[in-house]
Amino acid sequence: MMLDAPLAPELETDAGRGPTADAATRLKIIDGDVHPAPRSLADVKAYLPARWREHLDEYGSRRKLGMGYEPYPKSAPRACRRDAWPEDGGNPGSDLDLIRAQYLDAYGIEYGILGPLGVTGQSELNGEFSAALATATNDWQREHFTRPEPRLRSAIVVPSEHAEAAVAEIEARADDPAYAQVFMLTRTAEPLGNRRYWPIYAAAERHGLPVGMHVFGSGGHAYTGAGWPSYYVEEGAGHSTSCQTAVTSLVIEGVFERFPRLKVVMIEGGFAWLAPLAWRLDKLFERMRSEVPHLKKKPSEYIRQHIWVTTQPMEEPDDRRHLFDTMEWIGWDRLLFASDYPHWDFDDPFRAFPAGLPKERHRQILTGNGRAVYRLP
């Protein structure tokens, strides 16, 4: 079949703009996914109370992965860019000077929203330890990153499976402007719309904080309903499925009926899946409304109002019109730029988007939309 012009209106393209553009004319980029790391676990451990420091020494972090690291070896050490390793031997994402030089200054980042991964309390089997690790992670982020570098905004990591402690963590941080979002992972014990997580959403809504849901984590289940794939390439491509489970569950359980001001950002699962998911859910809703009488609107309407998606890793169809169509279907105001710095599949804000993206749309995704979502100074 033949396509005519893309659905998006043709606007001026952004050709020629790049990281060397003059600072005064630069876009002020808001990046929805930057990963800070401790030089070593000792950095975070310093913020744990003695009781849990000893626990960590004796028993280690025991996550629902069955092992200390991810079950799929990455494509590179720590899944990081090879040029992002600091000279002091710490992990990529741990050296503020390198982050500034290589990323914040080089690209003109106004704000980078942090999303700590690794041993942060998420997926930890011991609930109390999970809460202690989240608290330590949040202190560490603020002290090591946001305080010395206000362009990096902290996330309130919550122990997702321990709602009581998660709410306490949000309440303790909510008045501190260092924190821009609440942070959860998408692979959880139950789909994320389940009532066990509602107290977290209530607290986030109460304080006007968006909830970022980043791929990864483990809820203690096979990573797919069809069992465990063999390869990292399958796991990586499959991250969009945990995002779809989360969005489906949030919508169908009625989370957005109960919390009408709640904002949710899906992080690092790409975005193109959102359009067909909304179409599928609308059809099923029409067919089986009797099962979900608590829903007052079509699923696509809740999605359009409450869900944002970060763009990384950018989908790359051969025909860029397919991508522009998809962005149009999702809604240009729903897309948030994310770089995933310092990971190997980093998206460059100026090169990740296909040529021909209308300039105003590019600007909106890089800067305007993020300003409307995150709690920023």
Place this chain on the structure above:
Amino acid sequence: MSDTWTGAIDCDMHPRLPSPRALSQFMDAHWRETVEVRGIDYWESIAYPANAPLTVRPDWRESGADADPVAAARETLDRFGFAHAICNCLFPVQAFRDENLAAAFARATNDWLAATWLDQDPRFKGSVVLPLQSPEKAVEEIERRARDRRFVQVLTLAMGEHPLGKSMYWPVWAAAERHGFAIGIHAGSSYHHALTGSGWPTYYLEDYAAQALGFHTQLGSLICEGVFVKYPKLKAVLIESGVTWLPPYLWRLGKFWRGVRNEVPWIDREPYEFVRDNVRLTLQPFDGPPAAEHIGRVLDQLRCDDMLLFSTDFPHWQFDGDDMLPPGIPAGLRRKILIDNPLATYPRLGRHP
């Protein structure tokens, strides 16, 4: 207007299955007695709740046509002039944990289909339900059916114990390729795992929505494990998958493959090329955009006119009236979807029209 469907091949329809006890009449004495003594008189999956709106369209529920091959032929084959309809039995063989029970019920289900629907009307074709709990027993079942040309594909579910590309299943795919069977992967789960990587959703609506995610896993697995490199003539048919999830998933898979292809060095071309050459999708349900004028733009994302197969998904309620195809499909593509693509997908159909 009914002549516009003449000669079409319905690649997914569902006979209503009899009770386990009725199926046991197709078993030997040992298994008949097992069903009796152990009281296996109820074995229903939660995948299609009998009275849920999606499971049976209201007019078909009223007529009971899915329980009777004569009535079903009247309401579909005769009414539209279909050449063939492929019967996919959804008896939950896959839910057994005991591979012997699974094999006994798979065999009985296939015997039952042959003796009832296939004997009743030569336009009905069958899929071989596989006891995939044991690849060895699945191969035996394929060999047993291979001479009956009325069976045109083997049937698995979107979510079983392991992703289908794993090498433990390769003898099954080898047998399927050897005998010209397509591999049908149908929506549904063995429920041997939580339905999603994040646990069990609350509502049936979510369960059905999540079936599309199972197809993500299976497609990624078949491609990345190298099944289509090893068995290049194989056709995998994704049945009742929803269709429009596919391009976004392929964009991701293609990008990850470019990034980390040293992990799977036997994959020597873009994942999309395997899909174009080896993967087909039935067209109901079609999770399309609400605006009819956008449907062509979604179909264009498939980049190939050979991939879609006509299906009614009878008696599931996917469409009303006779709206069996999404609107806006040009005449040339329509003919391919209705006739040419199914014939190219199912070689065993062509040999015995």
